[in-house]
Amino acid sequence: MAGQKPVAKFRAGQVSCAVWENEIQVGGVAKVILKATVNRRYKDRNGDWRSADSFSRNEIPLAVYCLEKAFEAMLTAEQEGDGDSGGSNGVAEEVVSE
Numbered sequence: 001m002a003g004q005k006p007v008a009k010f011r012a013g014q015v016s017c018a019v020w021e022n023e024i025q026v027g028g029v030a031k032v033i034l035k036a037t038v039n040r041r042y043k044d045r046n047g048d049w050r051s052a053d054s055f056s057r058n059e060i061p062l063a064v065y066c067l068e069k070a071f072e073a074m075l076t077a078e079q080e081g082d083g084d085s086g087g088s089n090g091v092a093e094e095v096v097s098e
């Protein structure tokens with residue numbers, strides 16, 4: 001994802017969630033799936049901005065909110081594909097085996 005820009009980004013306070021396109025190979029065919037990352041921005045004691053992937057009790061609801069928005073964006077991208085498991089931009093649904 002280096003150098004790549006997210007397709008969507010959601011923020012609540014210092015917590016943010018970004019949605020990324022990720023190309024994978026399925027049966028020799030390239031597919032694009034969506035992935036989400038969540039982090040928290042803060043300033044260290046020197047005043048420099050840092051990122052962390054751990055959350056306090058009060059930040060967890062903010063992370064959940066951002067993830068719900070990311071999930072909605074992923075579902076919308078899937079639905080725009082007219083039921084073919086891909087959005088208008090070729091985004092495919094990620095299948096998770098149980």
